[in-house]
Amino acid sequence: MSSRKMMPEFEFIVGGVALVCVGIIGCLLNILCITTFSRMSAQKNFHRLMLSLALFDTLYITTSIILFGVPALYPYVYNNSFYLRLIPIILPLIHIGLTGSIYFTVAIALERYTTVCHPFFKLTHAWSAATYILPICIFSLLYNIPKFLELEIGTFPMNKTRYDFTNKTITTTTIAPEITESLDDDSMEVSSLQDANFTVYDNRTIAVMLERVVPSSLRKHPLYVQVYIIYLNLLVHGVIPLVLLVGLNIFTYKRLRLYHNSLDLSVGQGTLQLREVRLSQVSLVIVIVFVFCHGIRWIPNIWELQHSENQKLKWPVWIAYITHVSHLLTVFNSSVNFLIYLIKHPTVLIRTFRPHNHSTYQETNMNGGDVTTILASKKISCTTQIVPCDQTEFMSTQL
Template sequence: MIMESFLSFEFIMEGIILIGVGLFGIVGNILCISWFASKTAEKSFHQLMLTLAIFDLMYIIFSVILFGIPSLFARIYSYEEFNHLVSHILPFAQISLTGSIYLTLAISVERYITVCHPFFKLYHSWSSLVYIIPIVIFAVLYNIPKFFEQRVQALTSTVELGEDKFNITVISVEPTQLRSDPNYIKFYMIVLNVLVNGIIPLSLLVILNITVYRKKGELFL
């Protein structure tokens, strides 16, 4: 009974709702990409927003494939092609997430400089590539270990039915030795992820936005 309730909850939340919200997000980000692409010649802000929308779109698509579709069609894991797809998509999903987080931070930095240091902004007309290139490089380099966390494994077992024997092969995505290492889990997956994808960008976002809010308040006084 409990298992049926869990499966039903997973089917509804990670299947129907996640895919529904994901489709809404995909359409929304495609519209944003189209709109910001027509504005990229105007400001670096639009170029940053365009890049952010691309990273967000990638992350939503990968999340739907990784979590939404399997929740609706559990048997999809029996297909070898899907297992190989999952093992390759997961690292790119993490790259998209890291890129999205730091592009959001870059937009806050750009707004902070514009509002709080307008003369610096005036005399230092930076290209958006100053933000985008380092973030893309960092997102890829930081998540390189993710490419070595999983492997597709084929397990063959023999089943006897009377006098007949049948070989059954099960394809699954299994953790590698790296993914099972306690130090890797502790320092990279927990400590570093909390700092890099959580505490550091969130703290900077709070500080930058509070500073911008106060500066705007002073301008209107």
């Protein structure tokens, strides 16, 4: 059996069943992540960034299920006029979720890098989570505004009809919808047509129009395709985050190995040093999964870049297979971040959701050169202030 004939089954299994199942589990995990971190008594910047990442991941997963998963399971959803009009809105939302997910992953890696490699700098500057969150949210929205102008609804004459002169009717033939797209290419053409009967009077036929989602004039402009679709997407969604993630995590990993050999484990597993190390290990695993899942996504884009001079570019079958795998892996990546966190912090759900009257928590605030640690419970409360010495001694004792 040829690869082209196997495509419908492959799309149904990978792009439909697997993507929807992974996406539903991912949405549940992200909702649990949002609930857990929002209920924490002592939130670090890391927790707030993870919460923001979960929000954008949920947006990406939900829109991916609607745009990619549902049509793979039920192709004739394209015959629904309402669904057809959602596509020009859903596709930009996917890119907003994708951009936010990418750069919140970078922000988590940067936050861990400053904590592990430059702890004295972090204490003296005391950046809040808003320093990371606001710029990323604004950039994710502004950068993807052109996406809302790329697709539009067009109408075209119907070219397939069946004449029944006995009943003097014309019955439209339902056309199987065809969609040619990829998440990064965005070139899309979708047909929509409902079964309908039209009466013939005096040899006159009522015209049947076909609705389609087509690229706008902006999307078809060669300069826009070359600059924004290919080169900017390659830099913003590929090269820049990849270089930052690899570089930051190499330095963080080297410093973690040094700290691991020098940590004083006699004070127990609840020390500030060990908690920071565990959070950094979570960040490293998140980045490794991210690089693997998003690396495949760039194969179609690199192929398109190599053939960008061809105005009548025709995508080969193997690119379609990779595109479906890419959609599944990016949804998987957006689904497992909180699961990675739970592997390193298995008791966080118990501590977060147990009744407050039995809870004991520790809150560490960094402000200028002081570290204030607050222990609170129903029976006791104490405050300890630690003023660090010079940077060399601080780095050897704190992490």
